[in-house]
Every structure is written in structure tokens, then in C-alpha cells.
Amino acid sequence: MSRALERRYQRLLQWYPPEFREQYGAEILGVLMDGAEPGQSRPRLGEVVDVVQAAIMRRMGAVRTATGAGAWLPAAAAVGTLAAVLVLARQARPAVEGGVWSWRFAEQAPITVIGTVGWARLAGWLLIVVALAVGKRSVAAAVAGMAVVAELAMLVIGVGDPSGAGWQLLLAAVVAVLLAGSFLQGTEQDRLSARTWIAAAVAGVCTALSATLEPILARQSGAFVEVGTQLEVNLAIGTASMILLLSVVTVLTLPVVQRGRALVLLATVVVLLATALLLGYDNALSTVMPQAALTGSPAAALVVAAAVAATVLAAGIFVIRAKERIGS
Amino acid sequence: MKIGEPAFLVMTALADRQLYGYALIEEVRQISGDLVHLKAGSLYAILDRLRAEGLVEVAAEEVVNSRLRRYYRLSGAGAQRLAEESERMQRQARTATTRLQARPRPAAPGVAGSLA
Numbered sequence: 422m423s424r425a426l427e428r429r430y431q432r433l434l435q436w437y438p439p440e441f442r443e444q445y446g447a448e449i450l451g452v453l454m455d456g457a458e459p460g461q462s463r464p465r466l467g468e469v470v471d472v473v474q475a476a477i478m479r480r481m482g483a484v485r486t487a488t489g490a491g492a493w494l495p496a497a498a499a500v501g502t503l504a505a506v507l508v509l510a511r512q513a514r515p516a517v518e519g520g521v522w523s524w525r526f527a528e529q530a531p532i533t534v535i536g537t538v539g540w541a542r543l544a545g546w547l548l549i550v551v552a553l554a555v556g557k558r559s560v561a562a563a564v565a566g567m568a569v570v571a572e573l574a575m576l577v578i579g580v581g582d583p584s585g586a587g588w589q590l591l592l593a594a595v596v597a598v599l600l601a602g603s604f605l606q607g608t609e610q611d612r613l614s615a616r617t618w619i620a621a622a623v624a625g626v627c628t629a630l631s632a633t634l635e636p637i638l639a640r641q642s643g644a645f646v647e648v649g650t651q652l653e654v655n656l657a658i659g660t661a662s663m664i665l666l667l668s669v670v671t672v673l674t675l676p677v678v679q680r681g682r683a684l685v686l687l688a689t690v691v692v693l694l695a696t697a698l699l700l701g702y703d704n705a706l707s708t709v710m711p712q713a714a715l716t717g718s719p720a721a722a723l724v725v726a727a728a729v730a731a732t733v734l735a736a737g738i739f740v741i742r743a744k745e746r747i748g749s
Numbered sequence: 750m751k752i753g754e755p756a757f758l759v760m761t762a763l764a765d766r767q768l769y770g771y772a773l774i775e776e777v778r779q780i781s782g783d784l785v786h787l788k789a790g791s792l793y794a795i796l797d798r799l800r801a802e803g804l805v806e807v808a809a810e811e812v813v814n815s816r817l818r819r820y821y822r823l824s825g826a827g828a829q830r831l832a833e834e835s836e837r838m839q840r841q842a843r844t845a846t847t848r849l850q851a852r853p854r855p856a857a858p859g860v861a862g863s864l865a
Contacts, residue, residue: 445793447817448770452789454816455771468788475790 436476496682501599510628624667685737693730
């Protein structure tokens, strides 16, 4: 009789997430068994409702523990903010670069096409970053979501776009996903510190200003302006390394509980973008690195990149959990 | 974070003694004048939160009838927090009493009825 009841209670406890069950399962079972009436063979309705409700709240993360179960959302918001600043800087690069070209070479300057779409992107991302700066994170997330829809629409309709709609779609999607947690209750309060904002701003300004290097280092030979392929490759690698370094520095300004998680999220994003780029998701690299186009299909490149990034994320979550279990 | 009534009662029960799950439920029932009957799921949601906030800690563990009993007690921070909360509630209760005394006296219902 009692064995059957115990088995049924144990089955009821399956509603809890494994780590909670591991910690409290035996105790909760003890309380339920202590409270059982003689001859009782099944859990009472009130008990079932109570355990299931507590378990669901637990799984939804509504019952947040200070061990950091809830620290992923602020970490995602922080990385999302950094990503939004960098994307804004990326949108400013053509204008910066075009300005320096015409300043240095006047008539001979290569034409920089920004176009209506380019200016619209710059305005949209400026709006997102301003919303983040004044603490309206859910507004920023909503605008980032609209950017995803807009980029997708342009990709489908095939608007003539010099800077790769596919790449822009991926960037917008990354920021939108990272900021999506802001729609959940209670995450709006986790404002970023001034230090983090300064670090992110430095990363953004450096990203935008690095666009001046190519026109500054270019040589004029006769009527033509020359940019060596090797120089372009070096600049691309140098810029990418600098952005990565400044991003890591920004993440290190976060509170300790968020730092590890933010690094995992940053690594996931970097791996996603780098893999997509190297597999030829976008043609941005193919001009300087023809060997970059390894796969024929952008969709295939994206799927592979997403799989690799998901692996990195899973490994990161595992490492953080293991670390905190030892620490507690 | 705000402490709700069940968490307040759990902290009160643990203020001067160590208790394990089932005994804690019984103690809370007694303190609340048989009004609050915590169930297992609710109790451990509260205990986990209080532990995470450092207000309650594990005092001891033992195995009775091949079942784990974990005894909990109030931590130093928990005692301080409970004192603050208790003080806050006393202030509110005093205000309630004062305002009730200042309330304009209505006519006794029976008299009012017969006069109408």
C-alpha cells in the first residue's frame, strides 16, 4: 500500500526540474509520506496541484535562486546591448569610409554606395541603441524585431542592396534574440553600469573609425586608387580581432555572476557569425577570400553555423553549471 | 525582496529552533492559529528562496526510517531580516489600532433599526 503511494509521489516529483529534484526530492517525498493518512494509496488532489504548480513556477524561472538561474537574462541583455552598439557602428562604417575616401582622393575616390536602405539601417540602429541607453530595453527589443522582419522582407523581395541583406538579417536576428528576454517581467531593472556602457561605446567608436584605415592606407597610382588584397585581408583580420578584444573587455566590466554567462553568449555569437562567414553565408568575404565560399548555399552555411554555435552554447551552459555546483 | 506571509511564518518557526520539513509545516500551522497549512511544494519553494537569499541555512541532516531529514535554522541575516519585518508589522498594527479608535462611532445597529 505504502510502496504504491511512495511510487506515485515519486512520479509526481518528476514535474520538478532535475537539479531541484536532486536537491530537495528526497525531503519533499519525506514530507508527503509523513503527511499521508493511514491506508492512503494515491496523492491527494491538493498535494498534486501544489507540487505541480511549484514545479511549473520553478521551471518557468519565476522562482529565481541567487545561485544564478536568473542571471542568464541580464547577461543576454548585456551582450545584446554590446551587439547593438557594434551593429550601429557597422552601419556607420560606409559613411565614415566614404567620407575619408573623398577627403583623400577627391575625384579619384571609389564610390561608396550607402543608399536609402543604408541610411534607414543607420537610423533604425541608432534608435535601438538610444532606447537601450535610456533603459527602454523592451522598446529596443521590439525595434530589433522589426529590423529582422524588414531585412527578411528585403531579402525575399530582393531590393538592390550593396551590403548583403543576408548578413544584415543575421546581425539583426542575433540582437533581437539576445534582447528578447527583456519582455519577461523584472529584467528591465538590471541597468548596465557606466563602466560597461563606456567600454561598449569605445568598442563601437573603434569599430566605426577602423573604417578609415583602408582609405588612409590606400595608394594612388596614376588615375587609379590601389588597395592591395593582402592589405584588405590584414585590415579585415585586424578589425575583427580588435572588435573581439574590445567585446571581451566590455563583458569583463559586468558583475561577476553575469560575466561567465556573458562570455558564453559572446562566444556563441562570435562562432555563429564566424562560421557563417567562412562557409560563405554572405558574399562579404568572397571578394577578398574567394576560398571562403566553401558551400554553394547560404541556407546550408547558416544551418551549419547555427549547429556549431548551439554546440558552443550547450558546452558553455554545461561548464557554468558544473563550476557553480562545485562552488556552492 | 519582499517577504510574504508564508515565508514570514517559516522564518518565525525557525527563529529559535531547528526543524525538518514536516515538523516545520506543523509548527507554521500552530503559529498561525491553524490558518496556514503549507503543502510540500509551497514549503520547498519558500525554503529554496530563503536559502538562496541567505536567510535560512541547513543546520543538520539525518536519516530516519531510511528517509533524509534536513534540519533548517534561521541564519544571522535571517534573524535580522525577521526582526525588521516584525517591527514593520508592529508599526502597521499600531496604526491600524489607532485609526480604528479614531473612527466615528456609528449608532448601534439594533437601535438604528428600531428608530427607522
